[in-house]
Amino acid sequence: MQGPLAGTRVLDLSQYIAGPYCTRLLAGFGADVIKVEPPGGDPIRHWGPFKDGETDPEAGAFHLYLDQGKRSVTLDLDTADGRAVLRELVATADVLVESFRPGALAELGLGYDDLKEEFPSLLYVSITPFGQNGPYAEFAATEITTYALGGLMYITGESDREPLKNGGYLGQYGAGQHAYVATLAAIWESAVSGEGQHVDVSVHESITSLLEMTDMNYIYGGEVFPRTGNGARAAWGIYPCADGFVGVVSGPLRRWVNIAELMDNPNLADERFQRPGAQSELRDEIDVEMLPWLITHDKEEIYQKAQALGLPFGYVSTPADFFRNEQLAYRGFFHEVDHPVAGTMRYPSMAAHFTDGLWESQRAPLLGEQTNEVLESLGHDEASRKRLSAAGALGGAPTRRPTRGGAK
Amino acid sequence: MSDSTNNGVPLRPGQQGPLKDVVVLDCSMVWAGPYCTKLLGDLGATIIKIEANRQLDSVRGTPIPPAIPISKYANDDPGEDPWNRAGYFNKYNRNKLGMCMNILMPEGREIFMELAAKADVIIENFGGGVFERMGFGYDVIREVNDDIIFVSMPPSGNGGPEARYVGYGVAIEQLGGIVARTGYLGDDVPMKSGINYGDPIAGIHTAGYIMTGLLHRRKTGRGQYIDLSQREATINWVGESVLEYQMTGNDPKWIGNRDEYMTPSGAYRCTGEDSWIALAVATDEEWGALCATIGRPDLLEAYPTYDARAQHPDEIDAAITAWCAPRDADEAMMTLQAAGVAAGVCANNRRVVNDPHLAARGFWPEVEHISAGKHIVAGVAWQYSRTPGAVYAAAPALGQHTEWVLREVLGKSDAEIERYRASGALENVPEEVLKQRQQKAAGA
Numbered sequence: 001m002q003g004p005l006a007g008t009r010v011l012d013l014s015q016y017i018a019g020p021y022c023t024r025l026l027a028g029f030g031a032d033v034i035k036v037e038p039p040g041g042d043p044i045r046h047w048g049p050f051k052d053g054e055t056d057p058e059a060g061a062f063h064l065y066l067d068q069g070k071r072s073v074t075l076d077l078d079t080a081d082g083r084a085v086l087r088e089l090v091a092t093a094d095v096l097v098e099s100f101r102p103g104a105l106a107e108l109g110l111g112y113d114d115l116k117e118e119f120p121s122l123l124y125v126s127i128t129p130f131g132q133n134g135p136y137a138e139f140a141a142t143e144i145t146t147y148a149l150g151g152l153m154y155i156t157g158e159s160d161r162e163p164l165k166n167g168g169y170l171g172q173y174g175a176g177q178h179a180y181v182a183t184l185a186a187i188w189e190s191a192v193s194g195e196g197q198h199v200d201v202s203v204h205e206s207i208t209s210l211l212e213m214t215d216m217n218y219i220y221g222g223e224v225f226p227r228t229g230n231g232a233r234a235a236w237g238i239y240p241c242a243d244g245f246v247g248v249v250s251g252p253l254r255r256w257v258n259i260a261e262l263m264d265n266p267n268l269a270d271e272r273f274q275r276p277g278a279q280s281e282l283r284d285e286i287d288v289e290m291l292p293w294l295i296t297h298d299k300e301e302i303y304q305k306a307q308a309l310g311l312p313f314g315y316v317s318t319p320a321d322f323f324r325n326e327q328l329a330y331r332g333f334f335h336e337v338d339h340p341v342a343g344t345m346r347y348p349s350m351a352a353h354f355t356d357g358l359w360e361s362q363r364a365p366l367l368g369e370q371t372n373e374v375l376e377s378l379g380h381d382e383a384s385r386k387r388l389s390a391a392g393a394l395g396g397a398p399t400r401r402p403t404r405g406g407a408k
Numbered sequence: 409m410s411d412s413t414n415n416g417v418p419l420r421p422g423q424q425g426p427l428k429d430v431v432v433l434d435c436s437m438v439w440a441g442p443y444c445t446k447l448l449g450d451l452g453a454t455i456i457k458i459e460a461n462r463q464l465d466s467v468r469g470t471p472i473p474p475a476i477p478i479s480k481y482a483n484d485d486p487g488e489d490p491w492n493r494a495g496y497f498n499k500y501n502r503n504k505l506g507m508c509m510n511i512l513m514p515e516g517r518e519i520f521m522e523l524a525a526k527a528d529v530i531i532e533n534f535g536g537g538v539f540e541r542m543g544f545g546y547d548v549i550r551e552v553n554d555d556i557i558f559v560s561m562p563p564s565g566n567g568g569p570e571a572r573y574v575g576y577g578v579a580i581e582q583l584g585g586i587v588a589r590t591g592y593l594g595d596d597v598p599m600k601s602g603i604n605y606g607d608p609i610a611g612i613h614t615a616g617y618i619m620t621g622l623l624h625r626r627k628t629g630r631g632q633y634i635d636l637s638q639r640e641a642t643i644n645w646v647g648e649s650v651l652e653y654q655m656t657g658n659d660p661k662w663i664g665n666r667d668e669y670m671t672p673s674g675a676y677r678c679t680g681e682d683s684w685i686a687l688a689v690a691t692d693e694e695w696g697a698l699c700a701t702i703g704r705p706d707l708l709e710a711y712p713t714y715d716a717r718a719q720h721p722d723e724i725d726a727a728i729t730a731w732c733a734p735r736d737a738d739e740a741m742m743t744l745q746a747a748g749v750a751a752g753v754c755a756n757n758r759r760v761v762n763d764p765h766l767a768a769r770g771f772w773p774e775v776e777h778i779s780a781g782k783h784i785v786a787g788v789a790w791q792y793s794r795t796p797g798a799v800y801a802a803a804p805a806l807g808q809h810t811e812w813v814l815r816e817v818l819g820k821s822d823a824e825i826e827r828y829r830a831s832g833a834l835e836n837v838p839e840e841v842l843k844q845r846q847q848k849a850a851g852a
Contacts, residue, residue: 004624029620047669049648051655061651112793131791136765140694140750144665144673148686148752151760153675155602157592162675163684163754165665166601167589173645177612178447182790184619185451189426189795191626197794205771208760209789212439212603213467213479216495218757219783221480225757230600236578237600238587245587245598247579276474307573314579316598318588318660319653322643330568333640334650345654348647351610351640352617353565355633358624 003030003358008187010034011089012070014099015042017169018203019127020066021176022183023097027069028350028359034089034374035070038077039395041367042067051342057367058341064364065347068337072365073374074395077108081393088378090115094190095123095183102132112198122196123186127179131202141203147171150207155214158229174210175203233279234286235259238316243298247314248290250279258309262302263293300324335361368395415526417454417817422800423503425452426792430622433520433527434458434504435544437465439577439604440561440638441533442500443611448529448618449503450788451797456523456813457504458511459806462839467496468806471838482780491838492779492805499785499803502775506804507813508836512542515833520544522818525552529618531559536572546633555631557621561614565637575638577604584609584642585649591662598662609645610638671717672698672724675754678737685737687728687744687751689717697747702731777802807836 008031012023020035020042027033035042044066045057057063073089076082087110090096096115098105105111112124126132129141139145147153147165157164179201186199208215214225231237235250250256253274260268268289272278279286294302299315306313315321322328323346331353334346340363350359371394375385388394417431430453434445442457442465449455459465468491469478477486479496487493509516524530530549532539539545539560546558560566563575563583581587581601591598614636621632643650649660665686667673673688689695695717699708704727711717717724732740737753744751753759761784766772769791772784780802788797814820814828828834835842 004620004627025616049652049656049658049668053656061648061655065647065651130765131769134765134768139745139752140748141752142667142670142673142688142690142750144667144675144686144688145750145752148675148684148754149760149763149765151755151757152602153686154684154754154756156590157599157602159682161592162665162677163686164590164592164599164675165686166586166605167591167660167662168586168646168649170586170605170645174609174612177609177616177645178789180616181447181612181619182451182792184616184623185426186792186795188430188619188622188626192429195794197792199793200791201789202769205766205769205787205789208766208771209786210603210605210608211757211760211786213496213499214603214757215761215786216499217480218761219785220482220495220780221484223480223757227602230597238582238597240597245582247582249576249579251574251576307570310574312574312576312579314575314582316582316587317585319585319646319650320659322585322650327564327568327570327573328640331565331637331640333637333643342655345651348640348644348650350617351613351638351644352634352636353567354617354621354624354635356624356628356630358620 003028003360005029005031008032008095009093010095010097011036011093012097014097014127016044016099017062017066017172018175018179019097019099020044021173022127022179023070024066024068025180026183028361030360033070034370035067035072035365036086036089037072037074037367037395039074041074045367056341059339064339064342067364068347069360069362070365071370071374072368073371074368076393076395077110079391079393081388081391083108083110085375085378085388085393086110089374090119090122092378093122095125095187097125097127097183099127102126102128102137116196120196121190121194123183123190123199124196125179125183125186125199125201127175127201127203129203131205132200136204143169143171146203146207150204151211151215152207155225155227157227159227163227171203171207175201175206178206234283235279235290239290239294241294241297241299241302245316246294246299246302247316248294249312249314251312255311258311262306262309262311263290265289265293337361337363339363340366417526419454420801422798423452423454424795424800425450425797426795428452430454430529431527432456432529432531433523435530435532435539436561437533438467439500439607440610441531441614443608444614444618445504445531446500446502447612447615447789450799455504456817457501457506457804458520459506459508460510461508461806461835461837462510464491464806464838465497465501467494468492469494471840472844482777482783487779489779489805497803498777498780501803502785502799503801504804505809505813506807507810508807508834509810510833510835511544513831513833515828515831517543519814519818519828521552523813524549524556526817527553527556528622529557529559531561531614531618533561535574536562536566550631555625555629557618557625557632557634559614559618559634559636561610561636561638563637564639566635577606580606580610580638580642583639585646586642589646589649589660589662591664593662593664593666595662606638606642610636610641613641613644666721671714671721672728674725674728676728676732678732678735678740680736683737684754685732685740685751686754687749690750694749698744698749701744701747701749702727773799775799775802778805778808806838807834810834810836
């Protein structure tokens with residue numbers, strides 16, 4: 001299949017999560033993404049979880065997911081030869097994506113200002129914790145740092161306990177998803193103007209953009225928005241059930257009687273519970289009526305029965321639940337992908353159906369798997385590649401490791 | 409239809425960015441769809457938002473405000489037209505043109521189809537199948553615009569056993585796997601997010617998919633029906649946990665502010681009301697810097713490696729807590745950052761709005777709203793060196809641009825506009841308010 005981005009070459013110097021997630025999307029839609037890795041590989045290769053807990057840079061969950069569909073080339077940018085090869089690659093690329101500390105690539109002569117004159121159509125996308133300028137630009141950061149300063153952490157959790165970070169790496173994924181939009185918009189414009197530019201994506205601003213109405217409550221009303229935990233309203237949040245937790249969400253008040261019907265409990269149809277504000281004022285009374293039914297029913301069953309009555313329920317789902325759900329199976333959301341080291345697993349694909357398909361799920365590359373073929377395409381014959389390798393420009397030999405039997 | 413021509417839709421003063429030749433007809437409401445069109449509008453796309461006086465975007469709040477509104481009103485005052493003054497709506501709908509018309513009436517439908525013929529993209533987020541049953545399915549639109557990018561974004565996608573299911577962000581984040589890994593360490597119950605996370609996740613995805621569809625159209629001349637599942641979008645942000653489950657059989661747990669790969673990791677109380685910093689240590693170098701800064705070289709000596717640190721999180725947390733307790737959060741952050749430790753203030757909304765870094769990057773531009781007056785608003789999420797986007801206009805009051813669009817986009821004459829007005833299809837006072845006025849008049 002020819003994806004919509006076929007013919008677009010992306011040079012991916014980014015590491016960890018945000019940048020690689022952006023380039024994963026570019027690759028899935030057909031771009032030729034060349035992942036340029038330092039000796040030893042993108043550090044995310046060394047993050048677990050791993051199968052059986054055994055560290056393996058080819059088989060970490062983050063790497064396998066984030067680097068899908070890319071080609072891997074190892075280059076040591078600390079060597080002059082490595083930097084020279086990178087410039088040769090830039091000459092063939094439409095887009096460069098990087099996630100280094102601001103200024104780090106400029107120190108190697110590979111900043112945007114160093115490249116723009118020679119490569120005027122190059123789109124240079126930087127994805128960093130706080131962007132390219134400003135007082136925090138050089139701050140050290142992990143997920144929790146940007147989450148805290150971005151404002152999401154303060155409003156998550158309970159008012160009398162510490163602010164809570166969402167589990168996982170939502171700030172990183174969010175920045176990568178935003179960066180994908182920004183990159184395609186730049187490609188859209190550049191295809192007409194023929195000119196490149198520098199696109200500056202900040203994880204911090206990607207998070208701050210998601211504060212819902214809470215920043216406006218301060219701007220308009222001077223209110224410091226509090227943490228409200230799982231909510232002060234009945235039937236609008238997380239409740240226990242027989243095998244986990246369900247999202248009891250009553251929706252508009254006209255739907256309230258359907259909750260009584262769902263739980264086969266006429267007491268819940270009490271007129272008092274149907275007045276505006278009752279779900280806050282009579283929360284305890286309502287909960288007492290709901291809980292006995294909830295804790296004797298399973299989450300998937302509650303979800304299906306509630307939705308059949310038009311109630312916008314959900315449930316706290318884990319990956320095990322994803323694989324049991326008929327809708328996700330019907331949509332074919334998970335694609336089976338084989339990998340020579342990690343074996344066959346089901347990977348999330350794209351979250352939409354397009355008339356023309358467009359997305360392709362492929363495996364992640366082994367470290368340096370395509371170093372030779374890419375160098376060859378640049379005109380480096382075997383002698384030249386040997387010379388580069390001997391000079392240390394390629395970060396050592398590509399990984400040679402036994403692959404599992406039965407792999408493609 | 410030719411590509412990239414803007415179809416004669418005029419740009420407004422200040423409208424700029426890489427997408428200024430793209431026209432989007434926006435029938436979406438609340439947050440997921442409007443967040444998508446906010447992103448596109450910030451990059452210069454023309455966004456024509458359609459509402460009706462009997463179906464306002466619900467984040468405008470109810471026309472007759474309840475005791476606890478959905479968000480604060482400008483100057484904390486609902487005024488005469490509260491639906492134009494709600495912070496929630498006015499944040500995410502800046503830069504958009506606002507039309508108010510009843511597209512179920514023949515005159516409204518006529519206008520809508522003329523706009524559909526000129527648009528590059530139509531986006532809707534009514535529940536499964538509703539927009540189609542209203543008479544605006546993809547096939548109907550294609551009759552007037554063969555290469556339209558038509559986007560629908562229900563909770564779990566159109567088609568399949570859950571096609572008609574309904575959902576809000578609060579349930580989508582549960583169904584998408586976020587909540588199962590969010591919660592305080594040791595608690596029996598997980599924790600919801602501070603926002604309806606499912607909405608913006610779906611919105612950002614959709615903006616990217618629209619751009620993908622536009623690039624595909626440029627290459628092939630083909631339009632596209634894009635059927636998004638908000639649940640699947642959310643799962644994409646926990647993708648590695650899907651693989652983890654298959655590798656290890658482990659479903660995710662919640663571990664508070666701790667981290668599987670970093671110790672310490674947490675939030676630590678500082679002086680002042682509800683004031684905290686958060687930090688996590690990723691490398692041994694940062695660990696050494698932290699121990700030196702808080703005056704605890706003994707900890708570095710006792711636990712020099714990650715594996716050693718990971719065995720003693722409580723002791724380490726206690727040491728950091730003791731150091732933070734008498735310190736101002738911003739000062740503590742600056743001291744730790746100067747030593748290379750990844751610390752940040754847990755900023756509340758007041759601190760975010762006044763953040764010096766965001767100010768230096770111009771993240772809070774000012775707009776002037778026809779009813780709410782001058783106010784700042786969260787800015788463009790990216791910076792472009794050559795074709796920057798902009799926040800150039802406040803959110804529309806209900807129906808503020810109906811006539812402008814009829815005149816400037818569709819070239820309608822005064823007489824034609826009068827005919828539309830007389831039909832009642834362009835009524836822009838909310839239905840409930842009209843009824844209330846009638847009752848008052850009858851009572852008087």
